[in-house]
Amino acid sequence: MANKLTLSLSPHVHNNDSIQNNMYGVLIALIPAFLVSLFVFGLGALIVTLTSVAACVFFEWAITKFIFKREKNTILDGSAILTGVLLGFNLPSNLPIWLIILGALFAIGVAKMSFGGLGCNILNPALAGRVFLLISYPVQMTSWPQIQQFTNYVDAETTATPLALMKQAVKGNADALNDLPSSLDMFLGMNPGSIGEISAIALLLGFAYMLWKKIITWHIPVSIIATVFVVAGLFYLYDPYTFVSPEYHLFSGGLMLGAIFMATDYVTSPMTHKGMIIYGIGIGFLTIIIRLFGAYPEGMSFAILIMNVFTPLINTYCKPKRFGEVVKK
Amino acid sequence: MKTFKIGGVHPAANKLSADKAIEVLALPKQAIIPLSQHIGAPAKAIVDKGAVVKVGTKIAEAGGFVSADIFSSVSGKVMKIDTIPDASGYRKPAIFINVEGDEWEETIDRSDALVKECDLTPEEIVAKIKAAGIVGMGGATFPTHVKLMPPPGAKADCVIINGVECEPYLTADHRLMLEKPEEILVGTTILMKAAKVDKAYIAIENNKPDAIKLLSEKAKDFKGIEIVPLKVKYPQGGEKQLIDAVVNRQVPAPPAIPINVGAIVQNVGTAFAVYEAVQKNKPLFERVVTVTGKSVAKPSNFLTRIGTPMSQLIEAAGGQPEDTGKIISGGPMMGKAVGSVEVPITKGSSGILIMNDKESKRAEEQPCIRCAKCVSACPMGLEPYLLATLSAHKDWESVEKECVMSCIECGSCQFTCPSHRYLLDYIRMGKTTVGGIIRARNAKK
């Protein structure tokens, strides 16, 4: 016999899916959003995103090699790149480089690797990095550059985001709402904000791609968006002069980016469809509550991180429907 | 189009031998007939060394209630009763018969003529099926006559004939349906009579349109038989999935069995064997086996005598390819890798799949990224990632609580895992261990 026969248990075939496939799939889905951000923020978007990716990959490599002392390095599986891109997308395009690196260190070092690396983290690393920066450096993190200053980076002129205007309205300055961009502009991405979050249409394109490639299921994004729409709609019906209409909530801030790309992070989201819907409803609800009544204008990151923490609990109590359960009664 | 409700995957079909007519394989020089070819107690040999047997002579008797008789597939002399490694890789007792000529028992009707009428009572049919040693030919090898005797309190209202053949590569059932449609239909009628029901469904996945068309036409002459085309999805051939797909009933968790929801599932191969046993007095000693694989020169379907060594089938299909890396008895999703080609064909061998070097190695395990694809794929609504982790940590109590016993070991979870985790390896270990714990507990009661 030429070679030894291999003995292994069934199944003997595999659908050839891999971690890389999924991670790079998400990256491809992020391309439209990145193109819009280049168009809107120019150079700044490029610098911030690339710095963030490079820093995340470097920290992942360094920690695997020097602290874990694992032989096989995992930087090529795409998860660090994805964390880098998502972190960058959640930052303003005029953020200084040293802050980005600090955020990447927190995202990869604290939120991901200190729990054991890919698959073990409790919190979404990119969001943890972003929230760390937001709490520690609120000034830099909330000064948003005006759109279409293609060559300016840290010296870009800043302005208020739609969300900040909404917040002012809730706080009593109803005139602030007059400065809001039109909802079509917000849908297309012509408004200030974090790099990747501005264009709802580009993010929805990515969503469609991921659904088509079966990278994610519809449950989390749809339940978040529906919840936000319903809750924000109720407030709007209650007082249309203080609260903006629900589509503004949907197209503003990190809601689309969060619902489609951050909340659906495999590691930190629930495992069953039922659980995913509960998780999505929780995020949607918390987001609106924070946006309207919290100290910060944006609540998406906090809402996702809070629900991340609940994920193990949801997993424990939301079991899939077992085959034959219905008949048993 | 119908299919089962929960989970499922779509492996590449690779039905390489679908258009290859069934060929009759030459007799082996020596037939090695294992005594344990079915689920349940092994049969007891009733012939001694030196005994002269004919084709169809009973050589071993059922060793218990759940067991089946075994018949010689060749004529010749019993050389010895010894052990031989079977598909499980372990040595099991078997009867070695040196082949001399091809002399059949006189009672067997060897003509090709179709015998449609059957005037036997249900009890007589079951007795005849039992006397022919028929077991489930789809691979589970559960004795057919036991299935036809419902436990007290349960009553069947339909028979489902499984022509799904959802395993990639395998085409034995497909070919049988194309070449013996009327025999299968008569066999189905007999099974209906035996189970005292007047409704039967023949379920076929719609990747076999020729079989659906042919059987639908022929079925017009048979009362109560309906051909049900099903959407392609693995593991549709699983008994519980099939019942769900065809009659929309879900079998509760073990220890419940299909008869509890009024259905009896039989493979098309079994239906054919039942026809031959009841109408032609021919016990089960040969079956159709697919020999296939991407590197195999001539993927084929062979009508093979039980006890023929695998090597002979592989030879007939063009020889063992140079780059053979793994030889599987059965299909790629649920088959068993064998360590030697001398393993004999048994009643449950539906195919031999030869994989090349590249296909045969598993990819390296990577950490679970909790993508939940295994949960979505599981046709039983379990959480494979959780079961595997709990089994690896030997937390048997939790493994049992998470319904490990419902697992049908279809492999969908591992097939779909992007981290290439060996989920089913662990789950099987958990299932075996928990099964043992449950048995011990029941024994104590």
Next chain:
Amino acid sequence: MNVILIAVISLGAIGLIAAIVLYLASKKFAVYEDPRINQVAAVLPQANCGGCGYPGCNGFAGACVKAADAGSLEGKLCPVGGAAVMEKVAGILGMQAAETEPRIAVVRCNGSCENRPRIAEYDGVRSCAIANATSGGETGCTYGCLGCGDCVAACKFGAIHMNPETGLPEVDEEKCTACGACAKACPRMIIEIRLKGKKGRRMIVKCVNKDKGAVVNKACAVGCIACGKCEKVCAFGAITIANNVSYIDAEKCKLCRKCEEACPKHTIHAINFPPRKPKPEVAPEAAPATAKPVEAPATPKVETPAKEEVKVNESK
């Protein structure tokens, strides 16, 4: 000043009330526990290995106290602490310790890569339990060691490890406590908890293959073929052959080493004996000519480190 006083007094009062409540509660809800249980537990090794068959050392201590009240400590043995600890336990409970001899785990397979050629390759989880369910194994022997190290993982004392050269587990005699965890973990029941023997010397049949001789011969160079020569040569009736495999009863074995000489497959091993002196070179030369090269390196390897420890054990 006033504020401080109020704070001190109020806090003091709360503390006092809490103390009284706690005191009353501890009296009212006290659970009586035999003080001897704690005393016994104190002399146990506290490894909580479960080798005694009870859930941890405290469980065993409780069982010992109960057994002592019932009248005898028979059958109670802490395999880790051995006779020394059991004597102490017996002392505390005012009983006689049941007499025990030290035991040790032995691996009854010698199917190294050399002796047992690999004919297939296992591809799956590195776990013996799973490999055992996959198939008969990588070799022609369906009874021998699978080499995935479930026993190593099961050992809480680091007393068993895989030898990368042979692919077989080796027991560290010094560390082994005979708790039996490895024997339980082995899906093929190759590891046996055996009497350690006088001065640690013992005879072992290093094979558990129940196949017929011809099959064993094909699969392994050193497998037991149940030829019966050892059974015949044994003057003490210590060797029996059942299911095609020979077994030496350690209770009856007098360590004469005749079986070792008689075994044509060198399956029987003498452990911890001093190296053979000239004698065998003269007498049984005729029979096993190839015997020595295989066996000679095997025996002394285990021997040197183990011997001293055996003496230590005895002097205790």
